[in-house]
Amino acid sequence: MTNVRTRLVGDRDGVAAEAVVGVVRVWRTAGRLVTRVRDEVAAVVTGLGWTVLALTVVAFVVGYRFGLREVVVVGWAGTVLAVVAAVALVGRSRLVVGMTLPQHRVAVGDPAEVTVTAENPTRLPSVPTTLELPVGNGLVDVAVPVVTPHGTHVRRVPVPTTRRGVLDVGPVTGVRADPVGLVRRELVWAEQEQVIVHPRTVAIPSTSTGLVRDLEGQATNDLSPADIAFHAVREYMPGDDPRTIHWKSTAKTGAFMVRQFEDTRRSHLVVALGVSDTEYRDEDEFELAVSAAASLGTRAVRDGREVTVVVSERTPEFAKRPVYALESLPTVTPTRLLDAFASVGLAEACLPVAEVARLVGRDAAGISVAFLVVGSAVGLPALRLAATRFPVGVGVVAVVCEPEAVPRSVRVAGLTVLTIGYLEDLRHALHRSAAA
Template sequence: MTDRRPVDTRSRRPVATRSRRGAAQERTGTVAGLTNVRTRLVGDRDDVAADAVVGVVRLWRTAWRLARRSWDEVSSVVTGLGWTVLALTVVAFVTGYRFGLREVVVVGWAGAVLVVIAAIALLGRSRLVIRMSLPQARVVVGGEAGVTVTAENPTRLPSVPTTVELPVGTGLVDVVVPAVAPNGSHEQHVPVPTTRRGVLDVGPLTGVRADPVGLVRREVVWTAREQVVVHPRTIAIPSTSTGLVRDLEGQATTDLSPADIAFHAIREYVPGDHPRTIHWKSTAKTGAFMVRQFEDTRRSHLVVGLGVSRSEFDDDEEFELAVSVAASLGARAVRDGREVTVVVSERTPEFAKRPVRAVQTLPTVTPTRLLDAFASVGLADACLPVAEVAGIVGRDTVGISVAFLVVGSTVGVAALRLAASRFPVGVEVVAVVCEPEAVPRSVRVAGLTVMTIGYLEDLRHALHRSVSA
């Protein structure tokens, strides 16, 4: 029997062709979905030419990164004089050899020698480890303050002399560090000027490496920036010397209160009185309910206001005296544990459309915090006068008992009386007029005491005279 099976007449070559086309489409679709650099350069090609193109581009990118990094390093150390000398050297060589000018060629070679010396000066690195420390970050005006620069050599070879730069305020101090022995150290004290009150930025300590001519300059920052706070000069005022402020419990007033400390009298009971105020012995004697009555007491709340308007002071010396007076009064009140508010006028920006009617309240948590704030207080051309400052403080501060207004000699009595009238009734207002080298005196005006002092020490005597009066 003949086995007749169906014969598959399809050719195998089309099958192979179709499988290769499908693999190509699959590969093309995969590459088309990528967005890397190779796809943008050669697409889906994977032959030798495509690999060569990719290799050339990668080599170019690497060379460009190295060239850019080298250029950044060179430009960061070459000074303006260095670029000028380099340009003149190139121009001298080209011009001298082109036109046969020997003198110009000599200038070119001189510039080349300077460039080589500058390059040699940058070779190597410092073996030193340099630190900076502030033994005292806060100091009074005229006190001693300084920075200790310590250089250590942890290597086995001696170091070479070097120079480091130390910015102090607006100045710059060059500190010369001599050669340090192996595993040795060297300390040097750099004084900080404290002739004026303020906050001085000290540092960062920068190591400088440069050639003798100044063509190149490399800086290494060793430390961070620190601050030296120069406090205003203050005077010790005894806690009982003010005479205007009573004990911490408060001073008795003529206002009567049903519950307080200062006993006043006994009266008959009226509906609404608290049962705890009943005086039982008097009740037993009279046969009617009698209650205790007290005088209302108020806790002492001091206000120290300092004017900072330039028009209210004759010169900077007068303003410094006023800052010392305000700082002395505020610091003494904080040390005594009293409730105190210290304010200065807020500055108006230069391009503001209208004046800023506000005051700046200085921190009174500790005397140190208060003196730190006073170190940054300065004169301003556009700010509120003392009368406006008194009005804002009198309106926003509750329970004021005594207010000290520290002003300059250009403020008249009329302006001081206007400022005193801005406080609530019953507030004792004392105006301290600061006039350097003036004869101290005290004048009592209606609702106002005007004290004129010429030196800071006169403040203590003026307050003592106030007690006697």
């Protein structure tokens, strides 16, 4: 057998061997104790505390060695500060602290808050305590006064919702520290939670799209020999299906006549949001584009239509070539889609709108209408190029977002360009397109 004992004393059983083993055991126990004390002290002593401790030791050594009374006074002052700091850590908090989030999902601009509750279940009043609550990138100090026995103190902390995103809230941490800041002890009470700030959306009636064609009543202008919506009859031509012959019209005219139908399709909407920073002039323009894309996507999901929402994948910083791929956002429910939009951001290296259109036109089957949501930095030639990347028969609508711009609509071959300056302009622009 080979273990620590055999490595130390071999197979000896004498008093000397037992003494060696005992000394090693005591040494290891003392080492573990010292390590634990060191870790506990290091967890509460701040950088300023270690600096004051080092200066105190140096002041005593130098002051007594060379007889410098002023330096000795500095050492005793450091000692007094150390004693005060140690007294500040004595005792433990009697409070039980909790944190609740009434809403985990809010829209941009909606009020949101975190409720911090401090309860005192003991028979003695608590001492004033300071709690720290991280909210996003900020840190909020929550001052808890003296709580009476079996009392409760409630504090509501507002959550900033001026920008969309995912905010980490918590954990709630109790802090005990001395007035100078030499020591600091933290106690975590509540775990971290998240608040998802959705982009602002506008209600778009399902009839306002006007461009959607499906089996529930919207027919296209394309004619086909077999479908649901009857259009007219025409003369028989070689190659027509004999089953489409309309015999009553044939008997009246004396020539074979066949039925002709309007082609109907199941609507498949595509919403492609540009995320390249070269396509936008500022952050406000991109936020308007995100809100417009979210409004279109959530309206289609609520209508039960087949919808695909995509953004370009980001190319890694040191990649040798661009990544030709798209990221599809979940469209199971409007909430899931808005959750995904809350994390969408601009990228320095990603595909332009024309390449995004090419990839989605290649991969998504049966597209009826495609919405390209971009910024004002994208010109009309780039939008026309993107429209040509979709299959023939797809209605392409480019939504150009330019804050505070006058809304306008331009119709070119195979493309409709809607310029919006405010989010509400999107609803009006789609109404006008439907009427046209």
